[in-house]
Amino acid sequence: MSERSLLASIQKNGPDFTTYGCEITVAVLNASIPSRSNVYTIPLMYVNVAIDISVRTYRDPQIPPDLKPTKVESKPDGLEVLWPTSLPHTSFYPWSWLRQHSYDPPLRQHEKSSEKILWGSKIQQSPPTVSYEEVMASDDKGLFKWLSNVDKFGFSFVSGVPVTLEATEELSMRIGLIRETHYGKLWDFTADLAKGDTAYTTLALGAHTDNTYFTDPCGLQLFHLLSHTEGSGGSTLLVDGFYVASILKELHPTVYDTLSRIGVPAHAAGEPGSIYTPTPRNAYPVLRHHQDELAQIRWNNDDRSVMDHLSASEVEEWYQAVRLWHKFLTSADSEYWVQLSPVVDNHRVLHGRSAFTGKRRMCGAYIGVDEYRSKFTVLSEKFASRPASPETSDASVRETGVWNHYL
Numbered sequence: 097m098s099e100r101s102l103l104a105s106i107q108k109n110g111p112d113f114t115t116y117g118c119e120i121t122v123a124v125l126n127a128s129i130p131s132r133s134n135v136y137t138i139p140l141m142y143v144n145v146a147i148d149i150s151v152r153t154y155r156d157p158q159i160p161p162d163l164k165p166t167k168v169e170s171k172p173d174g175l176e177v178l179w180p181t182s183l184p185h186t187s188f189y190p191w192s193w194l195r196q197h198s199y200d201p202p203l204r205q206h207e208k209s210s211e212k213i214l215w216g217s218k219i220q221q222s223p224p225t226v227s228y229e230e231v232m233a234s235d236d237k238g239l240f241k242w243l244s245n246v247d248k249f250g251f252s253f254v255s256g257v258p259v260t261l262e263a264t265e266e267l268s269m270r271i272g273l274i275r276e277t278h279y280g281k282l283w284d285f286t287a288d289l290a291k292g293d294t295a296y297t298t299l300a301l302g303a304h305t306d307n308t309y310f311t312d313p314c315g316l317q318l319f320h321l322l323s324h325t326e327g328s329g330g331s332t333l334l335v336d337g338f339y340v341a342s343i344l345k346e347l348h349p350t351v352y353d354t355l356s357r358i359g360v361p362a363h364a365a366g367e368p369g370s371i372y373t374p375t376p377r378n379a380y381p382v383l384r385h386h387q388d389e390l391a392q393i394r395w396n397n398d399d400r401s402v403m404d405h406l407s408a409s410e411v412e413e414w415y416q417a418v419r420l421w422h423k424f425l426t427s428a429d430s431e432y433w434v435q436l437s438p439v440v441d442n443h444r445v446l447h448g449r450s451a452f453t454g455k456r457r458m459c460g461a462y463i464g465v466d467e468y469r470s471k472f473t474v475l476s477e478k479f480a481s482r483p484a485s486p487e488t489s490d491a492s493v494r495e496t497g498v499w500n501h502y503l
């Protein structure tokens with residue numbers, strides 16, 4: 097049925113729903129339905145969900161290719177679909193869910209919570225900060241504020257954290273499970289080379305991300321300076337990798353392309369009994385993209401392995417690119433130096449430190465990106481002021497549970 101004849105049919109008979117193979121076209125013109133006039137297509141999904149465990153209990157391959165609804169009926173809050181007796185079930189799709197998953201045309205709305213605020217050195221005037229009391233409060237509002245800061249800025253400070261391992265661990269666990277690695281669970285280190293890594297020295301460390309030698313680098317990194325006596329130095333360096341990349345893309349697009357295309361092998365081999373390299377070894381560039389959007393920074397010159405997978409011209413191209421990348425990373429406009437310990441999005445913000453003297457004790461933890469995003473998603477559902485859908489404010493169809501748009 098053409099769109100025009102479909103519209104004519106709807107105007108005459110009310111809402112109409114037409115299936116085409118694995119799609120359903122939903123046409124909504126009826127004034128009784130809380131929607132702007134529109135026609136859109138969604139994937140036809142046989143919805144048979146176990147609400148309590150938020151998983152589907154059918155197997156997609158067992159759905160007959162010619163499956164069609166017996167009846168489709170519009171309701172104030174969504175669409176009710178009755179399936180044939182061979183697979184007897186009634187599905188209900190909230191309007192908000194239908195709009196979120198329509199693809200012809202796509203009607204989904206961008207999530208405000210995922211908007212990133214890029215920053216340079218001027219962020220020192222007002223760095224994102226929450227208090228320890230806020231984060232630890234049982235109402236979770238402070239925790240949401242903390243993770244919202246990290247989502248927007250790629251880092252946040254927490255003020256007033258007691259300088260103990262126990263308090264640092266409790267703070268980390270507010271987000272999720274601590275990720276144990278070959279450095280241990282909660283690290284507690286001094287400049288004693290207890291581990292074969294430059295972090296365990298007094299050396300200055302240039303801006304870098306951690307775990308470039310892992311296939312899945314940690315999502316968050318939490319630092320906490322417990323003590324520093326008999327010396328000075330050891331300032332924290334933060335650089336917004338997405339900010340630097342945005343400048344590079346504007347001014348030197350070919351260099352940006354090189355850093356987005358050429359994979360960089362890395363390794364961690366300082367510990368006896370372990371040699372970590374990402375899998376595949378050469379698969380991950382400095383600037384990793386997803387659907388043309390920058391998704392992750394992976395950069396640690398100290399962990400880089402030999403670039404033996406490139407041609408001679410590519411080697412030259414890559415070295416030229418990293419010279420410029422380094423120049424922008426280390427510019428006064430990019431570098432934010434501070435004497436505080438942050439939590440950092442390791443997929444976006446690079447960290448480093450100045451050299452130091454004296455005795456310095458630092459602790460911290462890695463948290464997986466999935467743990468961080470899970471907690472942030474749950475709290476976004478709980479606190480975000482986003483309406484349930486453009487058409488209705490009915491809380492019953494708010495995007496929670498199985499109708500969360502991620503599911």
Ligand SMILES: [Fe+2]
Nearest residue numbers: 295305306447
């Ligand atoms: Fe590091």
